[in-house]
Amino acid sequence: MIQLIKMAFRDLGRNRRRSFFSALAVGLALALLLLFASFIQGEMGMAIDTAIRLQSGHLQVRAKSYDESKTSLKWEDLVENPDQVATQIAALAPVKVATPRLFATGFVTVRNESAGxxxxxxxxxxxxxxxxxxxxxxxxxxxxxxxxxxxIGKPLAEKLGLKVGDSISLSVNTSNGDVDEQPFTIRGIYSTKTNGFDSAIVFLPLAKAQAFTQAGNHASTVFVLLKDSSQTDAVVAALQNPNYQVLTWAKMNELIVQYEDLANSYMVFFYLIVLGISATVIINTLIMSVFERTREIGILAAIGMKGRRIMALFLAESTLLAIGGIILGLILGGLVVAYFTKYGFFIGNFGVTGILLNDTIYTELTLTDTVNLTIATFVVTLLAGLYPSIVAARMEPVEALRAEK
Incomplete structure (x- = not known):
């Protein structure tokens, strides 16, 4: 085995330029896979974290008849005595915080401009x-x-030309179906760096929102954050009540879950393309090596080297190219991923409809992805070397010796 490895090193060294670029192709493929995997992992992790922190929480407790798509303010669709309900939920050990929230839709108007x-x-x-x-x-x-x-959110403030201290009119549909309009003062301007959220959401104190919408002592939901998301099912079971519906973050963010499944499917397709290109380079390199060394292969066969040993020689070359490429890939990929983990990809307002994304996506590379992609790259490179190895092993010694030098 050691002798084979030495011979493989020597043979690869005959054309160092070609060997280097072949290993580099493997390395670039692995680096690209690591970057893509870390980007998807970072994007999906950010989407889930943003949705939980800003919008859905880990859980929400709502009245049985509440329909979010209608943003109903009818009392029978709201949680009664929400502070009391929130206190009871907060008493559960896995719960970090539980708080009432009231949702309504309306228009903000300043001068001659308005926005939903x-x-x-x-x-x-x-x-x-x-x-x-x-x-x-x-x-x-x-x-x-x-x-x-x-x-008010920064994008909405900029759109309407508002600053802190300015007056603005807000109109809403109240619980009895009437439209009410009242003046408000901009106390503060916020930015979560999530344009889809910041451009649409305005905040009022709960008591004022209840009075404004004539919701009484009711809330649309009790927003719940957990200490550990793995406790979600246990808390859902503890909160079962015929008068309420308990929704998990996954149920409230089904689009994110579907998008994650779709992204994983595209990742597999992308991996196959990249690894396929890398395998083609390896096959081309070793096939060229086989034909360049036809006479040498004939001599080795003539002096008694078995076909399987010739095959093992070329597989050893493939293995060395794989190891060298993987080392290069881990270095290159690690450096690029580390950069984007620190500084991120700035995407601005670009995003996916219905999914809250920050304006910057930070890559996140997991050990599992690194190990799996490294193994996949190694295996594909070895498989790519199989065909040239078989070609070399099946050469007839007499015909190989007749080949031109």
């Missing part, structure tokens, strides 16, 4: 609202007893 908006009535003191508080770019955050203040 989704209103979130929130408890400003709740830990669940930390992403909005931390995203404050100017002004102050809301307070529970504020009856005139509003928090």
């Amino acid at each position: 908006a989704r209103i979130y009535g929130i408890d400003p003191l709740s830990e669940a609202n930390a992403p909005y508080r931390e995203g404050l770019v100017s002004g102050d955050f809301l307070t529970p007893d504020d009856r005139e203040g509003m928090l």
